[in-house]
Amino acid sequence: MPETSAGILLHRAAASGRELLLVHPGGPFWAGKDEAAWSIPKGLTGPGEDGDVAARREFAEELGVAPEGDLIPLGEFRLSSSKRLLAFALEGDFDPERLVSNSFEMEWPPRSGRRQSFPEVDRAAWFGLEAARTKLHLGQRPLIDALVAAVGG
Template identity: 45%
Template sequence: MAKLSAGLLVYRNTPRGPEFLLAHPGGPLFVRRDEGWWSVPKGEPEPGEALLQAALREFSEETGLTPSGPYLELQPITQKGGKQVHCWACEGAFDGGQVKANTFRMEWPPRSGKFGEFAEVDRIEWFDAGTARVKINAAQADLITELERLLQARSRATHQNNLL
């Protein structure tokens, strides 16, 4: 059975268009990795945990921030390794930069016998849609595209209602 993951894609509207909050993985393996390595904050649900609740918990654990709804469910995507990611979007006004993420323990350097504690996420940043598609894990780029399309449709509908 494929692994499941649940995440949250936070966006904010700017005069130049929407921006998307992405997370960069922490730890020594990702220090010099950039394009294609960013992600929506996400993780695996606990047994019996609803996917949206898992997405909210993971977002808070990986960023130290507390999102608020309403939440818009996006189409699930499947990453290269087969993991299925369920994602919700919500608007937010968080600062980018350093985060207060959970940590993990790993041997570093490899086969050294020395262990260190590393943050799951070392930073979060806002990106416009074009840059976000380059920075994010390739399979997750569809989440940016879908949300951008939904936001444009909402904007058109609002504009049409204002004309009536």
């Protein structure tokens, strides 16, 4: 059975239209990547854990603030990694300058024997719908249409 992730697509109304908060993964692999590299805050669900509970936990771990408010289910999406993504929408605001992400350790440089710590998320930013379509990973782009269907543009 494929792994399941859960995440929250934070959105807000702006003068130019709906904006989405996306996060950029940290670590050396993603350092120079921008287009199709961004994501919603998300992570793996634990055994028997409800998707909405996991989505709230992962949002807090990746951004450093607990999400408040009612989550709107956007559905289940299949990612290119064969993982399933349970996505939820939440209307709200977040100042990307206040980002405080958890971190992970990995051997870097490869085969060096040295371990380094990297933030799970190295930055967050607000994007309009069209910009988000190019920034998001390909498998997460259908989230935009699901959000527009659920709450409007």
